[in-house]
Amino acid sequence: VIPTIDLEEVISDKTLNQKIREASERWGCFRVMNHGVSLSLMSEMKKTIMDLFERPHEVKVRNTDVLLGIGYRAPYDINPYYETFGLYDMASPQAVDTFCDQLDASADQREIMVKYAKSTDGLAKDLARRLAESYGLAETDFFKGWPSQLRINKYHFKPEAVGKLGFHLHTDSGFLTILQADENVGGLEAMDNASGKFFPISPMPNTLAIILGDMATIWSNGRLCNVKHRVQCNEATERFSIASFLLGPTTDMEPPSEFVDAEHPRLYKP
Ligand code: AKG
Numbered sequence: 001v002i003p004t005i006d007l008e009e010v011i012s013d014k015t016l017n018q019k020i021r022e023a024s025e026r027w028g029c030f031r032v033m034n035h036g037v038s039l040s041l042m043s044e045m046k047k048t049i050m051d052l053f054e055r056p057h058e059v060k061v062r063n064t065d066v067l068l069g070i071g072y073r074a075p076y077d078i079n080p081y082y083e084t085f086g087l088y089d090m091a092s093p094q095a096v097d098t099f100c101d102q103l104d105a106s107a108d109q110r111e112i113m114v115k116y117a118k119s120t121d122g123l124a125k126d127l128a129r130r131l132a133e134s135y136g137l138a139e140t141d142f143f144k145g146w147p148s149q150l151r152i153n154k155y156h157f158k159p160e161a162v163g164k165l166g167f168h169l170h171t172d173s174g175f176l177t178i179l180q181a182d183e184n185v186g187g188l189e190a191m192d193n194a195s196g197k198f199f200p201i202s203p204m205p206n207t208l209a210i211i212l213g214d215m216a217t218i219w220s221n222g223r224l225c226n227v228k229h230r231v232q233c234n235e236a237t238e239r240f241s242i243a244s245f246l247l248g249p250t251t252d253m254e255p256p257s258e259f260v261d262a263e264h265p266r267l268y269k270p
Pocket of ligand 1: 182
């Protein structure tokens with residue numbers, strides 16, 4: 001159901017921005033193709049993260065961060081098939097370096113991670129700018145200085161997990177997520193806000209999934225949909241995904257004045 005938007009389609013910026021806005025308001029998610037994250041980089045990144053998950057437990061737990069819940073997490077009660085690493089402030093090469101030091105990553109793996117983080121962070125900001133342009137806002141680089149987070153996920157789908165949840169239903173807390181879902185193994189499902197029904201976001205080669213989060217809803221004074229989504233285990237196999245989150249301001253979020261008027265009263269208090 002959700003649209004696939006070709007970011008290199010030969011149409012005006014205005015038309016392209018409009019498509020992005022419509023999908024973000026209606027669904028809160030869409031796919032992008034010709035998105036500028038090179039396909040070789042996507043596959044190198046996948047190989048890199050698969051390798052990182054092979055590290056011994058005592059190495060994995062070195063991935064901690066000052067912010068609670070940002071680092072490594074082994075499978076736990078709510079999500080017993082889910083394992084994850086986190087890298088806060090992924091656009092900072094130093095932060096990537098620290099992450100790579102913690103996990104004994106090779107020089108090649110470091111280079112791939114730095115390139116990938118830069119590329120997805122750039123795409124997220126480009127989409128955010130296009131959203132601002134679609135609304136005719138005066139300030140289109142409102143996300144300047146916002147940190148990003150990288151989260152890399154492995155799902156250990158055993159036979160007993162089939163039919164169960166791999167990751168619980170949630171919205172993303174940041175502004176916008178670029179998701180490189182597993183290119184072979186499905187399971188990601190999003191909720192249609194209009195009907196409450198779930199629909200699959202199935203693997204589609206060479207595309208990335210875009211997911212709007214809570215910050216986007218607050219920023220737009222309720223116009224953009226922070227889509228609810230979850231991961232379902234459909235088959236007993238391993239599944240990997242890479243999520244790049246453009247988070248939000250480090251201070252309070254305030255919608256731009258263009259979003260607030262008599263017809264659209266302020267919905268959220270900072
Ligand atoms: C998240 O990281 O917020 C997810 O929902 C992961 C989705 C996926 O693994 O495909």
